[in-house]
Amino acid sequence: MKYRYVRLIIALVGLMLGSSVVNAQSYRQLTADDFTGDIPPNSGFYVAHTSCNVFMNYNVRNSRSNYYLTFDIQLKLNRDRSWLNRKVANTPEAMAQVLRHEQGHYQIAYLMQQEMIRELNAYRYTGDYQRQANAIFKRIDDKYRQMNEDYDEDTQHMQNRKQQAAWVHFLDRELTRFSSLASNNYDGY
Numbered sequence: 529m530k531y532r533y534v535r536l537i538i539a540l541v542g543l544m545l546g547s548s549v550v551n552a553q554s555y556r557q558l559t560a561d562d563f564t565g566d567i568p569p570n571s572g573f574y575v576a577h578t579s580c581n582v583f584m585n586y587n588v589r590n591s592r593s594n595y596y597l598t599f600d601i602q603l604k605l606n607r608d609r610s611w612l613n614r615k616v617a618n619t620p621e622a623m624a625q626v627l628r629h630e631q632g633h634y635q636i637a638y639l640m641q642q643e644m645i646r647e648l649n650a651y652r653y654t655g656d657y658q659r660q661a662n663a664i665f666k667r668i669d670d671k672y673r674q675m676n677e678d679y680d681e682d683t684q685h686m687q688n689r690k691q692q693a694a695w696v697h698f699l700d701r702e703l704t705r706f707s708s709l710a711s712n713n714y715d716g717y
Contacts, residue, residue, distance in 0.1 A: 555638055555703065558631050560623060562605060563612035574685070575616045578630045579609035580637035584644065584665055588657060595653040597661060603641040605634065628696065629686035632679055635699040640672035642706040 563576065571577075585600040610630075617626040647664055654660065683692045 565611035578633040579606040
């Protein structure tokens, strides 16, 4: 079995007028019900595909040449574009393996969202805030796109069990680290 990598479709939604609150979704476990999309005819050997979007909105307040940006970073799991071939993942064991691999893709998107929240909120913006925010977004987007590619390459789409276990350990550790940072730095969000 081969597993299709998630395409992190990243959208920069530009400047949003009005007030905005930082919004960070809680982390969650994927289930087979999250995969409602049609299996594409050209899916080949792939068994599943997870589609996530990360969106950035922000509000700007200028006070005496100091620019204060309030961010809303959204992570969306696209259930209608995520699919799972239940004919191949047809036993509880196979389904659990597929879901665990796909959970890794979701974790990568979630970690990306969390890093964006942390870094975008920590930056001190100048009058060039659009370029500055976009540069942070792009740098983090590039990092997690590469991580997603490395995940599938290293695990051979979950076929390399040793590498899959190593990635599970790494991603779980990163999730714990970001959760700890969030609870220490973003109380009230």
